[in-house]
Amino acid sequence: MNMTSVPNLIPVLPEIILALGAMAWLMLGVIKRDSDTTGVVSTLSIATLLGALVAVVMVTDGDQTVVTMNGMFIMDPFASFIKVLILVGAAATLMVARPFMTMHHLNRFEFPAMVLLATLGMLMMVSSNDFLSLYMGLELQSLSLYVLAAFSRDRARSTEAGLKYFVLGALSSGTLLYGISLIYGFSGNIEYSVVATLGEGDAPIGLVIGLVFVLAGLSFKISAVPFHMWTPDVYEGAPTPVSAFFAAAPKVAAFALLMRVLFDSFPSLGDEWRQIVILMSVLSMFIGAFVALMQTNLKRLMAYSSIGHVGYALLGVAAGTSEGVQGVLVYLAIYLTMSLGAFAVILNLRHKDGITEEIADLAGLMKTRPGLAICMGIFMFSLAGIPPMAGFMGKLYVFMAAVDAGLITLAVIGVVTSVVGAVYYLRIVKVMFMDDPKLDFVETDGRAASMVLTVSAVFNSPVFWIVASPILAWAGWAAASLVG
Amino acid sequence: MIEALAFYLFAGITVFSGFMVISSKNPVHSVLFLILAFFNSAGLFVLLGAEFLAMILVVVYVGAVAVLFLFVVMMLDINFTELRQGVLQYLPIGALIGIVLALELVFVVTSGAFDPASLGAAVQHATPAVNDVNNTDALGRLIYTDYIYVFQAAGLVLFVAMVGAIVLTHRRRAGVKRQDIGEQLARTAGDAIEVKSVESGKGI
Numbered sequence: 001m002n003m004t005s006v007p008n009l010i011p012v013l014p015e016i017i018l019a020l021g022a023m024a025w026l027m028l029g030v031i032k033r034d035s036d037t038t039g040v041v042s043t044l045s046i047a048t049l050l051g052a053l054v055a056v057v058m059v060t061d062g063d064q065t066v067v068t069m070n071g072m073f074i075m076d077p078f079a080s081f082i083k084v085l086i087l088v089g090a091a092a093t094l095m096v097a098r099p100f101m102t103m104h105h106l107n108r109f110e111f112p113a114m115v116l117l118a119t120l121g122m123l124m125m126v127s128s129n130d131f132l133s134l135y136m137g138l139e140l141q142s143l144s145l146y147v148l149a150a151f152s153r154d155r156a157r158s159t160e161a162g163l164k165y166f167v168l169g170a171l172s173s174g175t176l177l178y179g180i181s182l183i184y185g186f187s188g189n190i191e192y193s194v195v196a197t198l199g200e201g202d203a204p205i206g207l208v209i210g211l212v213f214v215l216a217g218l219s220f221k222i223s224a225v226p227f228h229m230w231t232p233d234v235y236e237g238a239p240t241p242v243s244a245f246f247a248a249a250p251k252v253a254a255f256a257l258l259m260r261v262l263f264d265s266f267p268s269l270g271d272e273w274r275q276i277v278i279l280m281s282v283l284s285m286f287i288g289a290f291v292a293l294m295q296t297n298l299k300r301l302m303a304y305s306s307i308g309h310v311g312y313a314l315l316g317v318a319a320g321t322s323e324g325v326q327g328v329l330v331y332l333a334i335y336l337t338m339s340l341g342a343f344a345v346i347l348n349l350r351h352k353d354g355i356t357e358e359i360a361d362l363a364g365l366m367k368t369r370p371g372l373a374i375c376m377g378i379f380m381f382s383l384a385g386i387p388p389m390a391g392f393m394g395k396l397y398v399f400m401a402a403v404d405a406g407l408i409t410l411a412v413i414g415v416v417t418s419v420v421g422a423v424y425y426l427r428i429v430k431v432m433f434m435d436d437p438k439l440d441f442v443e444t445d446g447r448a449a450s451m452v453l454t455v456s457a458v459f460n461s462p463v464f465w466i467v468a469s470p471i472l473a474w475a476g477w478a479a480a481s482l483v484g
Numbered sequence: 485m486i487e488a489l490a491f492y493l494f495a496g497i498t499v500f501s502g503f504m505v506i507s508s509k510n511p512v513h514s515v516l517f518l519i520l521a522f523f524n525s526a527g528l529f530v531l532l533g534a535e536f537l538a539m540i541l542v543v544v545y546v547g548a549v550a551v552l553f554l555f556v557v558m559m560l561d562i563n564f565t566e567l568r569q570g571v572l573q574y575l576p577i578g579a580l581i582g583i584v585l586a587l588e589l590v591f592v593v594t595s596g597a598f599d600p601a602s603l604g605a606a607v608q609h610a611t612p613a614v615n616d617v618n619n620t621d622a623l624g625r626l627i628y629t630d631y632i633y634v635f636q637a638a639g640l641v642l643f644v645a646m647v648g649a650i651v652l653t654h655r656r657r658a659g660v661k662r663q664d665i666g667e668q669l670a671r672t673a674g675d676a677i678e679v680k681s682v683e684s685g686k687g688i
Contacts, residue, residue: 007632019640026647069633110651117644124637136637143641147648162652 008068011059011075014052014083015123021048022116029109038101038109042094045112049091049119056083065481067129071191074129081329081478082126082256089249089336090119092452096344097241099446103350106152106239114151115245118144122253126260131180131190134257138176138221142169145250149238161237168220168230176217182210192265199268211266215276218261221254224314225283228307235303240357243299244343247306252332255310259317259325263482270320277318278410284311285417292424298346298357301424302339305383308421309335315414316398319405325479327397330472334382334394334460341456342379344449348372351439359428364437372441373432375457382460384425385418390464397472487531494527511557519550536620 009016025041025048032040060080067074094112101107121141128134146169150162184190186206187198199207220227235243262273288308295301313335316328348369349356356362365373382391395418402411459467497520504517522545529538617625627635 012633019636023643070630072631072633108651110647114644114647114651117640117647120640132631132634133637136634136641140637140641140644143644143648147644147651150652153652 007070008066011066011068011127012073013059014055014087015120015127017048017052017055018116018120018123021045021051022113022120025116026110026113029113038107038111039098041109042098042112045116046091046094048116049087049094052119052123053084053087053091056080056087063477063481069133072130072133073127075127076481077478078256078260078325078329078482079127081474082252082332083123085252085333085336086119086122086126086249089252089340090115090245092340092456093241093245093248095448095452096244096340096347096446099444099449100239100241100347100355103355104152104239111148111151114144114148118148118245119249122249125253125257128257128260129192129264131183131192134261135173135177135180138257139173141250141253142173142221145169145246148242148245149234151242152239157237158239161234164237165230165234172217172220172227174217175213175220179210179213179215179217182206182213186210192261195265196267199266201268203269203272208269208272211269211273212276214261215258215273218254218258219280222251222258222310223307224280224310225287225307226280228284228287231307232300232303235306236297236299236357240299240343240347240355243302244340244347247302247339247343248336251306251310252336255313255328255332259328259482262317263325274318274320277314278407281311281314281318281410282413284308284314285414286311289417289420292421295424296359298349298359298362301359301428302342302346305421305425306339308417309339309383312395312398312414312418315402315407315410318407318410319398319401321401321405322476322479322483323404324398324401325483326472326476327394327401329475329478330397331394333471333475334390334464337456337459338379338382338391341375341453341460342383344453344456345372345376345379347449348444348453349441350444351441356439359431361439362428362431363435363439365432365441367437368439368441369443372453375453376432377429378457378460380425380429384422386422388462388465390460393464393468490527491531494524494531497521498524498528511562512554515550515554515557518553519546522546522550534619536618536623 021044025044028044029037029041057080059075060077063077065074065076094115097111101111118141121137121139121144124137125134125141126137128137146162146166149165150159152158180190183195183206186204187195189195189198195207198204216227220230223231235246238246262277266273284307288304288306288311292301292304292308295304309331313328313331316324316326316331318324319327346357349361349372351361362376365376378389382389385391385395395414399411399414402408402414501517501521501524505514505521508514508517522541526538526541529535529541
């Protein structure tokens with residue numbers, strides 16, 4: 001009888017907390033069936049997310065990279081940075097979601113539990129150290145997200161969004177798996193570090209084809225053009241808090257996963273993947289800027305805006321340097337707060353007869369709800385990347401990294417498309433501040449929601465420059481652990 | 485000698501029953517041939533020394549999956565002859581795809597691209613050699629020791645699927661009678677039964 005030692009469970013602590021939390025609160029919801037179960041489960045879920053956040057900070061051991069679970073799980077400063085972003089994004093989503101879900105009779109305790117499980121999948125993706133744990137994490141996240149997209153099951157739009165997302169998501173998972181099977185077939189291994197050694201010198205053609213398929217599968221998850229088709233429909237159809245969640249945490253997680261796969265397992269195939277990333281970056285920036293000009297629905301606009309932002313962030317990945325990754329990390333951190341904040345404003349656009357999502361209905365918001373209009377103005381300026389807002393800083397860093405890496409044309413395209421993009425962000429500002437009021441907006445309750453709104457507005461305002469240097473230092477430290 | 489004989493017997497019956505599954509007219513016969521194919525594949529597994537897989541195949545596939553098929557086939561009123569119309573029409577393209585796949589397989593096997601020897605040290609050996617441990621032990625080690633992390637993750641994925649199915653489909657309908665065990669137990673004979681004296685020849 002040979003006894004095997006128990007793997008080191010300390011680095012996996014955040015994941016364990018989330019898994020146990022999700023199961024426990026679901027049980028609680030089933031057993032305790034009174035009026036405010038959802039409120040209790042929601043609060044407990046936020047507490048669980050924050051507990052996991054504390055655990056992430058605690059298990060981050062300096063510059064140490066810890067690999068555990070038989071080489072399937074890696075904990076390094078990069079993972080820790082991204083995990084903090086994901087957990088903050090998920091907790092903020094739950095905070096802003098409550099009033100909306102209550103109003104629309106979607107107040108079911110499964111919602112926070114599904115968010116917890118999706119977040120767990122994201123953390124597993126970020127910490128994956130081989131293709132098997134990558135796939136399991138990705139599927140856990142995606143399955144939860146499919147359910148969340150269709151959560152408003154009595155609305156045709158929402159079920160359509162869920163179905164569309166599911167069919168296309170399953171297709172992309174298939175693409176990803178096909179790529180992984182090619183990589184495994186030609187390298188005989190699924191561990192990132194071993195696959196990396198095989199890419200050196202004369203890489204087998206199968207490995208390169210596998211890389212392309214994996215890249216295509218992951219690009220779907222970050223909704224980079226040409227794998228972006230699902231984004232506007234899903235964002236528009238899903239309940240707004242779910243769209244807010246989609247635009248924040250899963251995007252950050254999938255982006256981190258993309259970087260981990262590219263830098264950990266294909267560092268020597270850099271020339272091959274860089275062309276693809278550059279192409280996707282340019283296309284995303286163009287589609288994000290030009291198609292968004294024609295949108296009238298705020299959620300669709302945010303979807304195209306997120307596609308554009310993915311393009312800018314991919315610029316940093318294309319640079320392929322430590323500075324590039326640092327730029328991407330800062331960009332993701334700022335993007336998370338911008339999009340969460342903008343969605344928090346959309347969730348607050350409530351008038352007497354319901355809720356609006358149309359840009360034209362924002363007219364005169366400055367006169368009816370000045371606080372909301374000012375917050376939205378800050379987010380729009382920040383999304384457009386106009387100094388001195390935080391969004392400018394994010395763009396500045398990725399553009400600088402791209403120029404340093406010799407991708408000057410790409411940086412110029414980025415600047416041009418962000419000028420075009422600024423048009424539609426500023427159009428919203430114009431509608432809010434200059435037009436005459438059309439709708440009578442009413443105050444919405446929810447202290448947690450307005451707290452999220454205020455904090456993200458302050459973060460995106462010029463106040464960001466005060467906190468910029470620690471965030472930059474932290475991102476640099478995280479990037480160094482990935483690119484080295 | 486005996487082993488070779490057993491192999492050809494099992495393999496031959498498997499192929500034959502596989503063919504009968506798609507060609508027999510009666511769908512119930514198809515399912516029964518499928519069960520025969522499962523049994524013979526289990527025999528092949530035993531010959532390979534994979535006795536655990538052989539048992540699982542019989543228990544899970546024959547015991548559960550095939551019986552489920554049988555139920556579905558018998559309960560649903562599907563006109564299988566209608567479904568099978570147009571087979572000849574699609575036969576050429578199906579045969580073409582089949583030939584292409586077969587050629588690809590031949591190409592892959594003979595090319596040596598997947599030869600473990602050519603890949604060298606990178607090849608991961610998932611299990612120890614068959615002679616060292618029995619295969620229940622080897623599978624147990626893989627699932628519960630080496631890959632415990634992804635095994636647990638798979639459990640969570642199934643959990644999400646279950647919760648998701650309930651969230652998206654379960655409805656609490658009004659006017660449905662439900663069992664209330666407390667109420668059932670609290671009933672006495674006095675509440676439930678009434679004794680009537682019936683006059684003979686009249687009824688109630």
